[in-house]
Amino acid sequence: MNILVSGGAGYIGSVTVKQLLDEGHSVTVVDNLVKGRRELVDSRADFCEVDILDVKALDDVFSSSSFDAVVHFAAHKDAGESMVDVPKYSENIVGTINILNMMVKYDVGKMVFSSSAAVYGNPKYVPIDEEHPTEPINYYGMTKLVCEQKMEWYSKVHGIVCVSLRYFNVxxxxxxxxxxxxxxxxxxxxxxxxxxxxxxxxxxxxxxxxxxxxxxxYIDVRDLAQAHILALKLDSSDQINLGTSxxxxxxxxxxxxxxxxxxxxxxxxxxxxxxxxxxxxxxYDKAYKVLGWxxxxxxxxxxxxxxxxxxxx
Ligand SMILES: NC(=O)c1ccc[n+]([C@@H]2O[C@H](COP(=O)([O-])OP(=O)(O)OC[C@H]3O[C@@H](n4cnc5c(N)ncnc54)[C@H](O)[C@@H]3O)[C@@H](O)[C@H]2O)c1
Missing domain, CATH: 3.90.25.10 (UDP-galactose 4-epimerase, domain 1)
Known part of the structure; x- marks a missing residue:
């Protein structure tokens, strides 16, 4: 597949990019390097230093190639910081909508999204399964939940398959x-x-x-990366926990x-x-059942x- 990876110069993104390339996929990375590092991006990938908040630059990336799927990591991720800087963390939502809009415009049918255990909030029981109520207790978790909700509508209205992977501690x-x-x-x-x-x-x-x-x-970043590759094979939208139980x-x-x-x-x-x-x-029962992971x-x-x-x- 020809895959666009946002945030592919970051911690989880760079490992996933390498594993995607090792499995024969073509990869283009977009990252503004606010946290990521250029040298972490495998040399076999194309790299675009682009901010996903910049709609014109993002449009140029989407128009430059015919992508089959997007793996979307780019986001701010510090839950504590999100409770003192809401505008900064709202960028997580804006960036995701920008990417989804490009996917509609350029007819890209699949998205794998970095969600988080933070969508659940305080556990009412453990281990947490996907039926657990989603009641975030920080704004970061709320941004992930809002992105998941937006994706449900892009899925319903435009048929984009959106798989949200809810990571625990990586x-x-x-x-x-x-x-x-x-x-x-x-x-x-x-x-x-x-x-x-x-x-x-x-x-x-x-x-x-x-x-x-x-x-x-705690989940190993290599196992996590593998789950993204499996999720690219799904044909229907879903939300899936990634942890070890x-x-x-x-x-x-x-x-x-x-x-x-x-x-x-x-x-x-x-x-x-x-x-x-x-x-x-x-x-991880659902991950095993749906992804074989x-x-x-x-x-x-x-x-x-x-x-x-x-x-x-
Ligand atoms: N690390 C964890 O434990 C964990 C747990 C749950 C969810 N997540 C989610 O996984 C994703 C990746 O996390 P990570 O640990 O690799 O973080 P990271 O900070 O290492 O990677 C994020 C990447 O996105 C890039 N980025 C941020 N904003 C951008 C923008 N506007 N435009 C372009 N690029 C931008 C950064 O430069 C960085 O390379 C994030 O969405 C995060 O919320 C991480």
């Missing part, structure tokens, strides 16, 4: 990617392990979990890291953060691959 490395501004727990553990950060703050160790610390569902606590992450790097992870337990659920895991890599693979990238920095 981890692991394939291309030496390091986000210097990452605010989640795994990069912080790696920074402590490699001496960049003094200690890890653990927000609460009195949750009703295996060891009192928060439990999350398995949770890992903060202490368990630290234990694995200590085993891998041979040092203890300096840490301090502080109070719970408001709004943090004890446990957040995803059912299941995760291959475990938490040790993810931490090991990231540790190598951090050590080579």
């Amino acid at each position: 981890a692991g490395d394939k291309l030496g990617y390091i986000d210097p501004n990452a605010s989640n727990v795994i990069p912080k553990i790696l920074e402590v392990a490699t001496g960049v950060r003094d200690k890890l703050l653990i927000f609460g160790d009195d949750y009703d979990t295996v060891d009192g610390t928060g439990v999350r569902d 398995e949770g890992t606590s903060v202490k368990e992450l630290m234990d694995v890291m200590e085993e891998l790097c041979g040092n203890s992870i300096n840490h301090e337990v502080v109070g719970r953060r408001e709004g943090d659920p004890a446990s957040l895991t995803a059912s 299941k995760p291959v890599y475990g938490i040790k693979d993810m931490l090991d691959s990231m540790h190598k990238a951090y050590c080579q920095k």
Whole structure:
């Protein structure tokens, strides 16, 4: 297939671009490099430094080739920031509508969209399946939900097949990617392990979990990329969770890291953060049923691959 990948110079996009090329697809990347890095884009792909908010530039890209599908990653992704800068995060919605409008204009029939576990909000039960209510608790999650809703209408009215993949916590490395501004727990553990950060703050160790610390569902970026390739084969629109159904606590992450790097992870337990659920895991039953997808890599693979990238920095 001839595929346009928005945000293909970013963390997940660059790994997906490589896997698409390895499987024989043609790829054009559009990315404004606000977060992405040009050198992460595989040299076999065409690259256009374009902002998806720039309708004229986007039109030029769509008119330059006959695309079969779009894989749409480009977005801002910091849930905390979305609660202090709503206009910035509204760009997630505007950019998605711009792409959908181009797809109508140039008759591109398929979109795979990066959605998020953030569409669900606080879990009413775990593991979360796709029937779980969607009640985002941050504006970032709301932008993803609104995009999904827009896509439903483009699907109904224009017949575009739109598959929303709702990712849980993405981890692991394939291309030496390091986000210097990452605010989640795994990069912080790696920074402590490699001496960049003094200690890890653990927000609460009195949750009703295996060891009192928060439990999350981590999915390897290579497994995630593979799910996009499978989703391109679907002929009807859908929303699908991507997780492993398995949770890992903060202490368990630290234990694995200590085993891998041979040092203890300096840490301090502080109070719970408001709004943090004890446990957040995803059912991947639907992904298995609809896509034939299941995760291959475990938490040790993810931490090991990231540790190598951090050590080579
Ligand atoms: N990383 C995660 O844990 C996670 C979890 C759930 C969902 N997601 C979603 O997955 C997608 C990819 O995430 P990522 O972790 O690879 O993030 P990333 O920041 O590494 O990649 C996003 C890419 O989009 C580009 N971009 C942003 N705005 C753009 C614009 N207006 N025009 C063109 N390019 C633009 C950036 O330069 C970057 O290369 C995002 O939509 C994100 O919301 C990520």
